[in-house]
Amino acid sequence: MIGLAFVAFVVCCVLPVAYLLVTTLGAAGSGYVVVALDSRQQGLLLNTALLGIGTALLATTIGAPLGIVLARVPLRRRNVVRLLAGAPVLLPPYIVALAWVNLGWDWLSEWTYSLPAAIVVLSLVLYPLSMLATEVALRRIDGRLEEAGLIVASPGRVLRGITLPLVAPSVVAAALIIFVLAVSEFGVPGLLRVRVYTTEVFTAFAALYDFSRAIALALPLLVLCVVVAAVAAALLGDRLVTTRRSVAFSPVAFHAWRRPAFVGVALVIGMALALPLLILVREALGVRSLDSATGSIDAIVNSLLLASVGATLIVTIAVCLGYAQARASRGVRLAAQVLLVVLFAVPSTIVGVGLIGVWNRPAPFGLLYGTDAMLLLAYLARFVPVATLILAAATQTVSVSQEEASAVSGVGWLRTVRGIVLPQLRVGVAGAWVVAFVLAFGELGTSILVAPPGEATLPIRIYTLIANTPSSNVAMLALLQSAVIFLPVAAFGAVVSMREAR
Template identity: 25%
Template sequence: MTATQTPPPTRPPRGPVPKPRLSRMPRKPSSFDTLTLVLAFTLIAIVCLPLLQVVIGMVWKDGEFTFEAIERTLALPDLWTLIWNTLVLVIASSVCAVVIGFLLAWVNQRTDARWGLLNDILPYLPFLLPPVAGAVGWIMLLSPTSGLLNVWIRDALSLFGVDLATGPFDIHTWYGLILVYTVYAVPYTYLNISAALESFDSSLEEASRLSGAGYLRTLRRVTLPALAPSVGAGFLLSTWFGFGMFSIAAIIGTPAQIDVIAVRIVNLLTFSYPPDEDLAIGLSAIVMVFVGLSYYIQFRILRSARFGSISGKSTQHNIIRLGPWRPVVRGLVLIYVLGSTVLPMIGLFLVALNGYWTPNIDWGGLSLDAFRSTLIHDPSAREALFNSLGLGIVGGFIGILAASFVSLYVQRRRTALGAGIDAAIKMPASISNMVIAVGILLLLGGDPFNLGGTWLILLIGYLALYLPQASIASDAAVAVVGKDLGEASTVSGARDWKTFLRIYAPLMLPGLIGAWALLFIRIVGDLTASAILSGTENVVLGFRILEVFNGGSYAELAALSSTLVLITGTVLLFVIILSKRFGVAKTQSAPRTRKARR
């Protein structure tokens, strides 16, 4: 027998293992990629060209280089009052929104006062009540003379010998305007701060308290510096919302003679003949400057962040036991939600069902007459409702489908081109809605397109304004699926279209349905773009509500606003039921999938 010698085992080489060199051969784009890139660049053009039109309009007119728009804007006699009013309103409401959003997030993430899933839903309830309907609801509640809540409070005070002729609250004041702005800005701040608290390791706070620092010092020296980027992002979103909000300022601020930039821009373009585009462009430029300043402040906050709070280890959340204060905190959260969302809804429905606005409600005579006369016998209201529903359905479908294609391309390719496309599509979130709407009107309203007041310009405007929300929601839907299933399908020889239809589309569908609902609600309840882009032949629901408000028909106003609330609530309920069914279907199909694999 011949002895065989086994070679000694080889030791692994020291140092880092060299990575295999990837092929640099360019990948031939598929038809799926080509369609996605066409959609992406179309969306980018819808977003960027209007902004470019505003910038060009400041220095170029009738083929000549001119500063007429800037000079006329600076010559406005009440310009500084206009700027001051806007800044006070936006900054005050944003600060209040940050404080309330932080407290709600802290209660939800750090205490035992939360109600589980209900606590996650409550801060977002103001989205159910579109701003135009919410502003009308608050007027019906807190108008100084005939506001329902004011009258009920006066009746209660009279039992104790306190007689008031008006009030005690007046919605047509600075504090009333700031209150309603704050209510609609809180969800933006809560979203950012709650996510940061969920990822923040509370052991850092515990270490600070063990070192002898009290709760307030720990909050000031540890918690707030770590959360500063998220607080700054929430403040930035609140200012973006405030500078672009038109409906609340028009409905509540105008009777109080509180004039802000957004309302003045709409008046110049919609309620002036001929439209004064120069002044509208100049005021839009001022808004762009202040939004840019907000971005600079957030950039400074990010640079001054002294330490990180998220590591590779799992985070620890020490829940604070509130003891006897637990029901008190829960009650305060419930009061906030009732006051911010439920009460305005009650005011709207009571006035609509009563048939006219009066504090003396005829409880036995409540009827649907106002809804019938408004939605059946008023052709303008009926047309506005159908136009809004059609734009919401079509715009939501187009927006979320295009955004899902782009999100899938960005996630699968991970290239500089994909990152640039993603950033460009999300750019409107950093610009005031008012500025984008003005740019779309300047670009498409006149020659050579002449789309002013048409259904198409409204659709383009809504897509430009709400693409960031669609893109963020579709990103989340794609992230749920991940890359492994798609890569396995590709390795198995399936083409991109088959992988999309058989793998990605079914798994992304629950998230995309929710994203469509969000887009639909935003489009149907929009007034910013509607007030600028809507025409007499294509009236939409938000603009019709503004017309009725100016005409003083309160029963019709309440009926239209209540209809808007019913539509958004029904769509949201439908989406929740559909999502649950998808969840049940996925749960039932999981054992079959595992059995098939075995």
């Protein structure tokens, strides 16, 4: 079973990227040289770097203090605050960009379609990654280390001199991952008319049908993402994913900060979650005709079906790979982790180009090309890595000695996994399924390249309607998409809370 999962992983996730690397490095001919020397490249590189660095800095500036607040300030209903503050990361970034475009504040009109606007939008979507990484890192600190500081220093000094240096690696790693996600993003720069590598790859392939140019443009971005993601994964080590919140032992609690912290958190939630949704609601209220909505029913059904099937396939493969990773030796485990983070970091449009390169050929590979299977392959390529990381972390919480006890009692491996390990992974599997579903449902950059002619998912439909449909109709579809995304997450969160309460 693990062998089959590994084969599926190699075919679906590794092959497209490997194909691109081999093709690009092998074709170091005039096409690539021309592109490399192209003066447009310098502008692209600058824009892409600024987008990544600006987003990483701004998202960390917003998210890290929020993480400190969640870990160290005794807020009321902290779980609800965490859920609301973390919710923006569930919104597809292009939906937030859509809200930004429809903001309607005249004094901002010059900035609507600009690089700073893209930075702001992406930061408001991605800051929860920094927030959660900081909070988790703080909760993992041995409280005794801070208590030892409190004996001799004020809480503020302990925070600065003991606590923050210990969480710095996690904060930096989160910033690097945000950088990678920002430079990999297609929908936001596309919508806000910012020229970056991902939009150029899309234009080169989808508009100009210049496959060589698309591949040539893909390489610098691929290398950048791979290097940065590898550094981030190595920095985090075993702390990359945690599935269990530590016991709340936080001796450094800033009670005096409660009110200002609450105001700050409310402000961020307002800007990042409430404002975009309210803008979309305001726009959607102006709908005069439901034609575009009714005309999108196929896309909606398609998205739901494909995301559900995709999430199920993703989790099936990931549970096997995650188990193998969790039970491997430390060196293999960390190497696998780096590989998985790197694969997740590959930009969506690049994955799309890679998938087309692999599957757009004569049978047998070509049988799948031009069908909905390509969308499923897109979801697998993009999201098996992150689901594997989640399930590997979940499996690590199941002690090896439990399996050993089963083995010495005469129970075979398959029965042990089915009867001992998997039942303890129920919550992890459900969580991974929800994450995979949410990501697949909102996926745009790869889907838009590989979707068969005449077929669309809801994100593709929204993106293509933006140019020639009243904003009210697009806003309505975007709200519908947001609702579909939040519902399973809210349901999962409610179930987990009920279990914990019991």
